[in-house]
Amino acid sequence: MSSWTTIAVPTRWLEPSDDLGLTLAEYLPELDPDDTIVISEKVAVLLSGGAVPIASLHIGPLARFLARLVRPREGSRGLSVPAKMQYVVQSLGRARVTTAVLCAGFTRPLGHRGAFYRVAGNLARDLDGARPPYADVLIPPMPAAKAAELCRVLQTRFRVGVAIVDINDFGGSIRATSSRSPAPADLLRALSTNPLGQRLTGTPFGIVRREAVQGAGGTCSTGQRPASL
Numbered sequence: 502m503s504s505w506t507t508i509a510v511p512t513r514w515l516e517p518s519d520d521l522g523l524t525l526a527e528y529l530p531e532l533d534p535d536d537t538i539v540i541s542e543k544v545a546v547l548l549s550g551g552a553v554p555i556a557s558l559h560i561g562p563l564a565r566f567l568a569r570l571v572r573p574r575e576g577s578r579g580l581s582v583p584a585k586m587q588y589v590v591q592s593l594g595r596a597r598v599t600t601a602v603l604c605a606g607f608t609r610p611l612g613h614r615g616a617f618y619r620v621a622g623n624l625a626r627d628l629d630g631a632r633p634p635y636a637d638v639l640i641p642p643m644p645a646a647k648a649a650e651l652c653r654v655l656q657t658r659f660r661v662g663v664a665i666v667d668i669n670d671f672g673g674s675i676r677a678t679s680s681r682s683p684a685p686a687d688l689l690r691a692l693s694t695n696p697l698g699q700r701l702t703g704t705p706f707g708i709v710r711r712e713a714v715q716g717a718g719g720t721c722s723t724g725q726r727p728a729s730l
Contacts, residue, residue: 508696512703517548560587570602604616652677675688
């Protein structure tokens, strides 16, 4: 059996002009052969040219209207931000977004929540940005194929596993892993305490380190957030 130790890696505030590989090389500590580098999807998108300047969007009346209907989760404005809703509308099309709104309108009175995001999909659910420290850009989710290729390239460079993850205090997902990474389910367990934190913690990278557990009676432990964070 194995247990997992997680190490959060603090950095300066990163900008779209930063290079992901060079930034990792600058801040990562010495790595063990069985380590896996975990990278916040938000930062992976930001440093690979995927961020969308809010100033490039023309926010139309439909997006403004739909944004007013959104009931954001505590601590997050979500698609109640008109710029975010506009990006979703122009990316998915009016028909799909309207269908998602109608489904939510019919199912919410029955006590079923989340229909909008089930119909609209990952883009609507995972769209980030429009808040400090990246208040001027939107950060859409990275396509799975692009994330997998990025993990492969970085594994070749650093000779350890690499994973791009979208984790927060409510849960999360593994966007992609390289061949030397643990299975996504194991990574989720290791990251269940959200050791990278979110918002202004300044820890966009982390290391998941495998530790052998002696004896059949050992149990798997999850990584813990460092006390200094």
